[in-house]
Amino acid sequence: MDNVGIQIPSPLFSALYQKYGDKTQSVIFDALNELTDGPDRLTSSNSIRPKPGTITARVWEIADQHYTDRGQALRNDVVQACIAEGINMNTANTQFSHWSKENQRRS
Numbered sequence: 634m635d636n637v638g639i640q641i642p643s644p645l646f647s648a649l650y651q652k653y654g655d656k657t658q659s660v661i662f663d664a665l666n667e668l669t670d671g672p673d674r675l676t677s678s679n680s681i682r683p684k685p686g687t688i689t690a691r692v693w694e695i696a697d698q699h700y701t702d703r704g705q706a707l708r709n710d711v712v713q714a715c716i717a718e719g720i721n722m723n724t725a726n727t728q729f730s731h732w733s734k735e736n737q738r739r740s
Contacts (some may be wrong), residue, residue, distance in 0.1 A: 683728070684734070688720055694726035708733075713736070 641649075646657075695714050696717035702708035704729045708729050715725035 645691040668730060686726060689728050691715070691718065691734050692725050696729055696736075706732075706736075 641661075649661065650657045683693060692711070692715055695718075696706045696711045699711055699714070706729075708726070711729050712722060712725040716722055
């Protein structure tokens, strides 16, 4: 993938870094990626994140929320939350695996 550089004012970058720490680059990349609406949206780890509004994306959202709220996202907790929302258990398990793999790359 080719890259293009952008400039961010230092006070803005400093504020972002204070909030997101070492994940700042991923957060910025994901925020820029939100400006697109294509199906092949890349994450900063070059993996495919499901398109928002889909069932698979909902699994990722639940995992993200568990991670944010608890500092970790445990497979069983995420899958149970997905099942409670009517998401198929196999879909939840598969998407949790993809989410977990991407989350490990960002850490």
